[in-house]
Amino acid sequence: DGGITQSPKYLFRKEGQNVTLSCEQNLNHDAMYWYRQDPGQGLRLIYYSQIVNDFQKGDIAEGYSVSREKKESFPLTVTSAQKNPTAFYLCASIPRDSNVLTFGAGSRLTVL
Amino acid sequence: QKEVEQNSGPLSVPEGAIASLNCTYSDRGSQSFFWYRQYSGKSPELIMFIYSNGDKEDGRFTAQLNKASQYVSLLIRDSQPSDSATYLCAVKGAGGTSYGKLTFGQGTILTVHP
Numbered sequence: 001d002g003g004i005t006q007s008p009k010y011l012f013r014k015e016g017q018n019v020t021l022s023c024e025q026n027l028n029h030d031a032m033y034w035y036r037q038d039p040g041q042g043l044r045l046i047y048y049s050q051i052v053n054d055f056q057k058g059d060i061a062e063g064y065s066v067s068r069e070k071k072e073s074f075p076l077t078v079t080s081a082q083k084n085p086t087a088f089y090l091c092a093s094i095p096r097d098s099n100v101l102t103f104g105a106g107s108r109l110t111v112l
Numbered sequence: 113q114k115e116v117e118q119n120s121g122p123l124s125v126p127e128g129a130i131a132s133l134n135c136t137y138s139d140r141g142s143q144s145f146f147w148y149r150q151y152s153g154k155s156p157e158l159i160m161f162i163y164s165n166g167d168k169e170d171g172r173f174t175a176q177l178n179k180a181s182q183y184v185s186l187l188i189r190d191s192q193p194s195d196s197a198t199y200l201c202a203v204k205g206a207g208g209t210s211y212g213k214l215t216f217g218q219g220t221i222l223t224v225h226p
Contacts, residue, residue, distance in 0.1 A: 033213075040120065042200055042216035043156070058213075090155055099144045099204045101214065103155040 002027045004104035006091050011109045013078075013085070021076045021107045023091035030096045032074035036060060037088040046089075049074055078109060086111045115139060116203050118217035125224055131188040133220050135201030138182070144204035145177055145184045146214065149197045156200055159186070191224045198222070 004025045013019045023032065031050045035043035045058030049068040063082025068074055074093075078085045088108050092101040116137050125131045133147075144163050148156035162168045162175040162184065174187040184203075188195055198221050202214040 035216075040218065042116070042118075042218045043202075044216075045213065048213060099146070099214070100158060100161060101146075101202075103157070106155045 004091055004093055004102060006089075006104035006107050008107060009105065011107060013109060013111050015111055016080045018077055018079050019109065021078070021089055021091075021109070023074045023076065023104060024072055025074075025091075025093045025104075026072060027093055027095070027102065028071070029093035029102070030071070031094045032068070033092045033094070033101065034058075034064070034066065034074070034076045035090045035092065037090060043090060046076065085109055115215045116201055116217040118199075118201050118220045120218055120220060122221040122223050125191050125222070127191060127193060127224055127226050129191050129224075131191045131195065131222055131224070133186040133188075133199050133201075133222065135184045135186075135203075135217055136182055137184070137201075137203045137215075139203065139205045139215075140179075140182060142179075142182075142203045142205055145175070146202040146204075147173075147175060147186045148200040148202060149195075150200055150219065151197045159199075188222075191222075193224050193226055196222055196224050 007022045033048040034046040037043050044060050047066040049055035065077045090106045091104040118135050146161045147159045150156040160170050162177045168175045172189045176185045198219040200219045201217040
């Protein structure tokens, strides 16, 4: 089945550690996105990429980094510079010239 | 001022009633409007989208768009307990080449009680 796979589903991190969240899609979608969701809030855009080897900052990129070496993969690294990383992270993708996002199941990060 | 605003609720309706969810947006040039449903702990799933002024119906769901008033709503007829979820309004802004870059509201929690 085509879809978006995020891993891990749950992740615990100590302060000062970097962690990487995986996002893989087999939908042949061009664009991929990372959103963050905090309790009682909507989704906020961290980074997005519309083509391999290119990506743009979203509204809350500070403390995060991404790469897009393959069309299928868009990993997100939460660095120690991110002040409040505990959140639900959602990866999404979209085909060219569409505005309908398809989401992965999400990764919940908790900083201990 | 938030770009996309929703009443966070919770909105409580009895089973079988009509649930009305509202969303306003600040970018007058916004082109596309989306409603997502999100169950607790899960990722959002698309209910429907609307591009043109007026109503768009899909089963028990109706999206209404009024660009002059910068207002989009979602009506759920014959509400069921399984409709209990958070409903997210999302808007695609004007112009640009960044297709799919949506701005989300904070969501409205809907509870349908038997």
